[in-house]
Amino acid sequence: MRNALVKLSLIGLAVVVPTAAAGMLWLSSNSTGLAPESMRGELADGIVDAWSSEASKRYGVAPGEWARSVQPALAKADIANLERAASAPSFESMSLSLLGSTQSPATSMKLGTAGSDLVYTPLTPCRIVDTRVTGGPIASNTMRSFVAYTATDFSAQGGDATNCNLPENVSAITVKITASNPIANGYLTVFPSNEARPFASSLNYIANIDTSNESHFRLCRPSCPTGFSVYTLFQSNVVIDVNGYFMEPEATELDCTVAQQTGNLALLGGLQPRSVSCPAGYTATGGGCGGPLGIGVSNSQPLVTAGRPTGWSCDLVGSLLSIISYQVSATCCRTPGR
16 A cells, blocks of 8 residues: 555645545544544544555455545544544454444443444435346345445435435444345345345245345445445345434433522521422432522422432521512433434
8 A cells, every 4th residue: 555655735734545545535624632633634544554455355345445435434533533543453443433432342332332222213215226227136146235325316226316314324224125026036135245144034035026025234334335235046136215224322412401490488487498390301410599698598409209300409497577589490401312
């Protein structure tokens, strides 16, 4: 790789990329991390230089083609994730780092990892593959690879004239797969395009009959040249309609609100308890009690229901001489979904 490098100067960065990949842009962003943003080009170059050969072996494509396909991930990755990817000891660790995972393949799974604890998003059914339209039937005892993401449309593999609202780097898709007019009884196997074909069936078909099945496919990621491969025992056309996808949860800000209760204490001495509850589904993260200067607060603590802080509670000191106003507040938060 090193004897076939070209140096480009893009967006103020000196970037070294493979000759075959010359012309692609390492875009800059405003992410923050351990490395300065000005090092994005250097880190990206290091990843391409270190792993192009390995990617070529795994995916069966030229190093420059893999470099072009991974470019969007390198441009969008948080700079801290990019730095981890550049120093990763294995191809798997590099891929996980680009996706924002801090675990190594040998560590235990955590919420939001690339392969588990995923969020499902349903889609309107949309065709991504139809070999009857483009490419023709897949020959007996062979396989063909297809993309699962495109910025434009799936017409190049017989699919819809849109991108079917599939985002980049999804972990898996749910589909309806059809074997159309197979020449003999057999089966299809669908699997990530960077993995060996498993000894399993995704769809069993009967000769000369269109047979369909609902299935879930894991995909090659991140930014692989193709997402999945389809193997057929006997010659058959293949039609695939996507109807949903799985992806990691997105980090979002806490959804918080402040619940308040105001009023007047009774014209009595002694402690008078007052409280305010959070809206349903929210948890109290803080709170307080107040009133005019000199109001007595004996106790201020979370209001707990079934072991969960659901509001705020105060013990206020009343007066026999005058009516005292008060206010009880609770900060209530919840974690929003994707």
